[in-house]
Amino acid sequence: MFPKIITFCCNWCAYPGADFAGISHFKYPVNARIIRVMCSGRVDPGLVLEAFISGADGVMVMGCHPGECHYEHGNYEAERRIKLLRYLFDKYELGGKRLRVEWIAASEGRKFAEVTADFVETVRKIGAFQEKAREILEVMKDTFYGERLRLALGAASRALDSGADGEKYEETLKKIAEEEMKKYRVLQTLRKEGELCVRVVAEKLGLSLRETFDCFLDLKHEGLIEEGDIGEDRYMIYGFVRGER
Amino acid sequence: MEEMRSERVRTGVYVCHCGVNIAAIVDSAGVAKFASSLPGVVIARDYLYTCSDPGQEMIRNDIKEYGLNRVIVASCSPRMHEPTFRKVVEEAGLNAYLFEMVNIREHCSWVHTDKEKATEKAKDLVRGAVARASLLEPLERMKVGVIPACVVVGGGVSGMFAALSVADKGFKVYLVEKETSIGGHMAQLDKTFPTLDCSACILTPKMVDVARHKNIELITYAEVESVEGYIGNFKVRVKKKARYVDEEKCTGCGECAKVCPVTITNEFELGLSGRKAAYVPFPQAVPLVYTLERDRCMRCGLCEVVCEAEAINYEQRDEELELEAGVIIAATGYDTFDPLKKPKLGYKEFPNVITGLEFERLINSSGPTGGEIVINGKEPKDVVFIQCVGSRDKEIGNEYCSRFCCMYTAKHALLTREHIPDANITILYTDVRAFGKGFEEFYNRARDEGIKYVRKEIDAKIWTERCDSDRVMVNVEDSMGVRGFEADLVVLATGATPRSDAKEFARILRISQRADGFFMETHQKLQPVDTPTGGIFLAGCCQSPKDIPDSVAQACAAAARASIPLMKGEVEIEPLIASVDEAFCVGCRSCEMICAYEALSFDDKKRVVVVNEALCKGCGSCSTTCPSGAMSVKHYMDRQVFAQIDGLLSPGGIM
Numbered sequence: 100m101f102p103k104i105i106t107f108c109c110n111w112c113a114y115p116g117a118d119f120a121g122i123s124h125f126k127y128p129v130n131a132r133i134i135r136v137m138c139s140g141r142v143d144p145g146l147v148l149e150a151f152i153s154g155a156d157g158v159m160v161m162g163c164h165p166g167e168c169h170y171e172h173g174n175y176e177a178e179r180r181i182k183l184l185r186y187l188f189d190k191y192e193l194g195g196k197r198l199r200v201e202w203i204a205a206s207e208g209r210k211f212a213e214v215t216a217d218f219v220e221t222v223r224k225i226g227a228f229q230e231k232a233r234e235i236l237e238v239m240k241d242t243f244y245g246e247r248l249r250l251a252l253g254a255a256s257r258a259l260d261s262g263a264d265g266e267k268y269e270e271t272l273k274k275i276a277e278e279e280m281k282k283y284r285v286l287q288t289l290r291k292e293g294e295l296c297v298r299v300v301a302e303k304l305g306l307s308l309r310e311t312f313d314c315f316l317d318l319k320h321e322g323l324i325e326e327g328d329i330g331e332d333r334y335m336i337y338g339f340v341r342g343e344r
Numbered sequence: 345m346e347e348m349r350s351e352r353v354r355t356g357v358y359v360c361h362c363g364v365n366i367a368a369i370v371d372s373a374g375v376a377k378f379a380s381s382l383p384g385v386v387i388a389r390d391y392l393y394t395c396s397d398p399g400q401e402m403i404r405n406d407i408k409e410y411g412l413n414r415v416i417v418a419s420c421s422p423r424m425h426e427p428t429f430r431k432v433v434e435e436a437g438l439n440a441y442l443f444e445m446v447n448i449r450e451h452c453s454w455v456h457t458d459k460e461k462a463t464e465k466a467k468d469l470v471r472g473a474v475a476r477a478s479l480l481e482p483l484e485r486m487k488v489g490v491i492p493a494c495v496v497v498g499g500g501v502s503g504m505f506a507a508l509s510v511a512d513k514g515f516k517v518y519l520v521e522k523e524t525s526i527g528g529h530m531a532q533l534d535k536t537f538p539t540l541d542c543s544a545c546i547l548t549p550k551m552v553d554v555a556r557h558k559n560i561e562l563i564t565y566a567e568v569e570s571v572e573g574y575i576g577n578f579k580v581r582v583k584k585k586a587r588y589v590d591e592e593k594c595t596g597c598g599e600c601a602k603v604c605p606v607t608i609t610n611e612f613e614l615g616l617s618g619r620k621a622a623y624v625p626f627p628q629a630v631p632l633v634y635t636l637e638r639d640r641c642m643r644c645g646l647c648e649v650v651c652e653a654e655a656i657n658y659e660q661r662d663e664e665l666e667l668e669a670g671v672i673i674a675a676t677g678y679d680t681f682d683p684l685k686k687p688k689l690g691y692k693e694f695p696n697v698i699t700g701l702e703f704e705r706l707i708n709s710s711g712p713t714g715g716e717i718v719i720n721g722k723e724p725k726d727v728v729f730i731q732c733v734g735s736r737d738k739e740i741g742n743e744y745c746s747r748f749c750c751m752y753t754a755k756h757a758l759l760t761r762e763h764i765p766d767a768n769i770t771i772l773y774t775d776v777r778a779f780g781k782g783f784e785e786f787y788n789r790a791r792d793e794g795i796k797y798v799r800k801e802i803d804a805k806i807w808t809e810r811c812d813s814d815r816v817m818v819n820v821e822d823s824m825g826v827r828g829f830e831a832d833l834v835v836l837a838t839g840a841t842p843r844s845d846a847k848e849f850a851r852i853l854r855i856s857q858r859a860d861g862f863f864m865e866t867h868q869k870l871q872p873v874d875t876p877t878g879g880i881f882l883a884g885c886c887q888s889p890k891d892i893p894d895s896v897a898q899a900c901a902a903a904a905r906a907s908i909p910l911m912k913g914e915v916e917i918e919p920l921i922a923s924v925d926e927a928f929c930v931g932c933r934s935c936e937m938i939c940a941y942e943a944l945s946f947d948d949k950k951r952v953v954v955v956n957e958a959l960c961k962g963c964g965s966c967s968t969t970c971p972s973g974a975m976s977v978k979h980y981m982d983r984q985v986f987a988q989i990d991g992l993l994s995p996g997g998i999m
């Protein structure tokens with residue numbers, strides 16, 4: 100079946116909204132599979148990425164309308180995170196429209212059905228993932244489970260809740276996410292191919308020597324890779340130590 | 345728990361037919377057969393009605409016979425029967441949280457038509473649940489004490505009866521009413537259908553009962569500002585507005601109103617008459633305490649001079665109260681539809697056109713005209729009633745029927761006949777809905793009294809125009825053509841709408857509204873007064889338009905439901921809360937700062953975050969924030985959700 104859709108529904112608004120669509124017998128395409136979570140704020144981008152890696156072609160996160168979150172602000176957090184993920188999807192040409200956040204009230208059965216139908220069509224048009232997507236998705240998953248981006252997202256939530264400039268934060272988050280993506284791409288390459296030197300990795304990934312070198316340093320600091328043999332210049336060779344979380 | 349994990353998973357899967365509700369679209373037997381091939385599944389069956397007695401018995405027996413340690417039921421929404429089946433597995437000695445439900449009715453058979461594809465989807469859903477269930481862990485429910493008090497919001501007939509019923513059971517009740525008196529709309533009515541007993545005569549004694557009840561604390565002229573906490577332990581913040589009159593001292597003698605020089609419109613009389621800035625809304629008001637209208641009082645001091653009780657107090661301030669209660673009943677009622685939204689009806693344009701509620705005041709002997717029906721200075725002869733104004737009207741966005749207008753119009757017609765025996769009375773109706781006890785008889789009585797019922801179609805166009813100096817013409821256009829009715833008086837049977845502040849109030853209580861704006865119950869048939877937010881119940885017209893008998897019945901039902909936790913004295917709280925893996929916690933405290941409930945705190949000695957289980961509500965924001973993977977929410981751990989995702993999508997994965 101194509102496209103396969105995973106829909107995360109919060110327990111309080113969206114899930115009963117989907118129930119209401121059922122009770123009212125509003126028809127929608129069979130493609131969507133619903134996962135119930137207590138709050139849309141629980142939908143870690145890591146879960147979303149896991150869904151894509153496992154074969155989903157599109158993921159929707161449905162929560163309560165703004166101001167109506169059962170838990171105060173979980174829906175905003177979901178939106179913030181998914182928006183960032185969408186940005187990365189577009190940047191890496193995976194199709195940001197494969198991701199959507201929707202607000203569904205418990206009474207909005209019709210909206211649930213309509214949004215689902217619309218989303219299935221949208222994803223159908225985007226088409227299936229290219230083969231290389233899996234690698235990028237895995238790097239993204241590492242990025243979103245990585246300490247740095249998580250800390251930054253947490254800090255952003257707090258700052259924004261107390262009225263900080265949203266756009267400025269968004270830009271910073273994007274920058275951090277992109278840097279982290281680079282770092283984890285380097286890690287992924289080392290994981291796959293074993294020991295490599297900076298120069299080779301840089302070539303493989305189309306990164307500059309300097310960028311790649313910085314990634315190596317960061318990874319070493321975080322204890323994710325270990326120093327191996329050293330070649331002629333400083334773009335030496337490393338292997339990796341610790342596996343994923 | 346370690347023990348549990350090492351024990352081999354033995355799963356039982358039950359796929360329900362729900363009669364034909366599921367089986368007509370999903371091949372339940374096929375899904376069961378498929379389930380039996382999944383890892384860990386030792387028995388899989390399909391069954392006609394799994395929730396039936398024998399269905400439940402089957403599961404209990406299987407748990408024992410096959411040594412099941414996971415049970416999955418694929419049937420309806422967990423919002424319907426998860427509690428039922430959790431109980432079933434518990435009765436057979438299995439932890440309730442090792443049960444998992446799959447929704448193949450609301451989310452599958454009822455929304456799809458292609459049998460093959462729907463069956464495939466059902467299989468995927470079951471595979472997801474089997475994968476997830478294998479990683480579930482047993483959890484213990486927490487018990488918390490219940491504060492033996494109830495807050496009832498809204499002092500109309502519904503709120504009054506809810507308050508009385510809870511108070512009679514021996515619990516403290518805080519009745520919060522936003523107006524200066526309780527009574528709600530019923531206090532404005534003249535007679536009540538279908539028995540035509542006088543509204544004030546049956547309501548006033550009850551209002552007094554409420555005020556006198558030793559367990560009821562009446563808090564009028566007050567509004568709920570915020571609600572915190574959860575079932576058993578709510579904190580309700582209430583703003584009680586200053587009346588500038590000491591409630592304890594005021595004797596209700598009314599001398600202040602007599603001397604008050606400021607006359608303003610009387611909302612209780614819907615603007616049909618005036619009142620003073622020092623006022624009670626109506627003579628039988630409860631509490632019988634005067635109020636000085638804050639914006640209009642000139643602080644002239646006359647009332648202060650005449651008040652023997654020395655009750656006037658210009659210095660009074662708004663008061664902030666914090667009420668503690670185990671349960672809350674919402675009984676905030678309805679607004680009547682504003683006929684200005686249908687300008688062609690000529691409301692406010694012609695003095696001849698009034699609303700049903702205004703009619704109630706006109707014929708009331710304590711109303712502005714002393715009970716005389718007078719329009720343009722004389723008694724009307726031709727009276728036309730128009731039904732379904734703002735109800736059953738998709739154009740205006742109110743598709744629902746307001747349920748009481750057909751009968752109140754019949755009542756108004758009968759009362760008109762009584763007051764003006766030779767009046768020529770016409771009712772323009774769509775369908776007469778006389779569904780209640782004694783309603784059909786009441787309707788027949790109106791017909792027998794020579795009242796003309798003239799049918800108009802539901803989408804008929806209706807407009808009024810001036811026909812001679814003080815009469816209007818009511819025009820009706822539908823497939824039967826254009827018809828005109830001359831009238832001295834036109835009464836619009838305006839229906840009920842949600843309160844203008846219903847959205848805001850729903851947000852405060854964290855309850856939902858239906859698409860039409862009325863508050864949403866957990867289940868329309870089986871849990872009609874519960875809300876999905878534990879400990880909050882609904883009574884009366886805030887849930888949907890209804891007449892007085894239904895409002896009172898529902899209020900008593902809400903009181904009965906709300907009393908259960910009060911009587912038990914403790915409630916079980918879902919253990920779906922955060923937990924910290926101390927080995928991974930790096931003490932960054934990100935989670936602590938994101939938590940909306942202050943449920944997380946930092947242990948200075950251990951340098952890790954700890955969860956206050958009583959405060960945590962299990963939203964999971966902390967786990968999404970945690971940089972080190974230390975924080976998770978029980979029952980929704982990453983690995984459990986991962987397993988479900990993989991199950992739902994397999995065979996899958998990109999390439």
Ligand SMILES: Cc1cc2nc3c(=O)[nH]c(=O)nc-3n(C[C@H](O)[C@H](O)[C@H](O)COP(=O)(O)OP(=O)(O)OC[C@H]3O[C@@H](n4cnc5c(N)ncnc54)[C@H](O)[C@@H]3O)c2cc1C
Nearest residue numbers: 498500501502522528529536537676677678884885891892
């Ligand atoms: C013209 C007319 C005639 C009718 N005639 C009849 C009849 O003859 N027989 C019959 O059975 N039914 C009749 N009805 C229906 C009847 O009015 C309702 O069934 C009844 O009033 C419902 O009571 P309630 O308590 O649910 O709501 P309401 O009467 O609306 O009371 C709600 C109360 O809550 C208060 N409130 C609202 N919001 C807040 C808040 N945020 N905080 C605190 N307090 C709040 C309000 O001030 C009010 O006191 C008639 C209705 C109309 C319009």
